[in-house]
Amino acid sequence: MNLDTLNVELEARSARERLAWAVETYGDRLLFTSSFGPGSGVLLHLWSEVAGELPVHFIDTGFLFDQTIAYRDELVKKLELKLQVLKPALEQGRFLEKYGLTVYRDDPDRCCAINKVEPLQAALPGKDAWVSGLRRDQSKARGETPILLGTDGPVKVHPLADWNARDVYQYLKLHHVPEHPLFEQGYVSVGCAPCTRPVLPGEDERAGRWSGTAKTECGLHTFLKKAE
Numbered sequence: 001m002n003l004d005t006l007n008v009e010l011e012a013r014s015a016r017e018r019l020a021w022a023v024e025t026y027g028d029r030l031l032f033t034s035s036f037g038p039g040s041g042v043l044l045h046l047w048s049e050v051a052g053e054l055p056v057h058f059i060d061t062g063f064l065f066d067q068t069i070a071y072r073d074e075l076v077k078k079l080e081l082k083l084q085v086l087k088p089a090l091e092q093g094r095f096l097e098k099y100g101l102t103v104y105r106d107d108p109d110r111c112c113a114i115n116k117v118e119p120l121q122a123a124l125p126g127k128d129a130w131v132s133g134l135r136r137d138q139s140k141a142r143g144e145t146p147i148l149l150g151t152d153g154p155v156k157v158h159p160l161a162d163w164n165a166r167d168v169y170q171y172l173k174l175h176h177v178p179e180h181p182l183f184e185q186g187y188v189s190v191g192c193a194p195c196t197r198p199v200l201p202g203e204d205e206r207a208g209r210w211s212g213t214a215k216t217e218c219g220l221h222t223f224l225k226k227a228e
Contacts, residue, residue: 003148003155010147011162016046018147018159022131023051031127031154033057033120033220036072037190039168041177043133043160048079055084057123059220061115062092063104063192067181074178086119104194108210112218115192120220129155134221137164138189139206141216150227165205191218 010018022030032047034040034056047056058072076083090098095114104111124130135158136145149156160168165188172179182190186198189206197208206216 001155003146003150007147015042015159015163016050018157019043019046019131020050022129022157022159023054026129028054029126029128030054030131030157031057031123031129032131033059034133035059035191036068036075036180038180038183038188039135039165039172040133041075041179042163042168042171043131044075044079044081045171045175045177046159047131048081052080053082055082057084057086057120059086059116059119061088061192062095063115063194065182065190065193065196068190071178071180078178084123086123088115088119090114104192108195108213108215109219112220117219124153127154129157131157131159132221133160134158135160135163135168137205139204139216151224152227153224156221156224 010021013021030051032043032051032054034044036044036058044056047054056076060069072083075081088095096103099110099114100106130153134142134145136143145158145161147158147161149158171177180187180190186200187196187208188199189209190196191209195210197211199205199208209218210216
């Protein structure tokens, strides 16, 4: 499989066609994850139409906003999604007892690795590709996101890579898909509650994540190494 050639072909296709290609190519060897955050409704809606028989994997870190859980439940019901919840080995109380009540601030990389990356890694065996909703306009770090990315694990598939925030808004409105309840309060990217704040005017979409630190990614999209 020549990813360079496929990327040229897929750049000219719609997000729906890209997702359909991935489903047809990989079948049940395709993993789909969603944070059920702002903008997630687009890919979830497409998934419900193209791959409704396959599950949506959701990582419940134990530190999410109540609004995120409620939004997840709303979309699962509305779109008739098959949900599979991934959880860390330690529930919240035991995790904080072991690593400290402010570990999310004192050692955010460890916090994310244990509560996000490890649960995802447990779901990867047997998967040849992984669909997620990364977009190039979300941050400078994601500015070169390809449709397909070869890694030392599964091929990463980004059907919305070339979309922008306006595309997302218009799609959700057109298809009557509700937006995350915190979006109108300025939360344009939502992760764990202790590490997320509203975005200020002029900031990029992910500026509210780990604000005041050099951290820009939780590790879910960086722990796999790019294939040479």
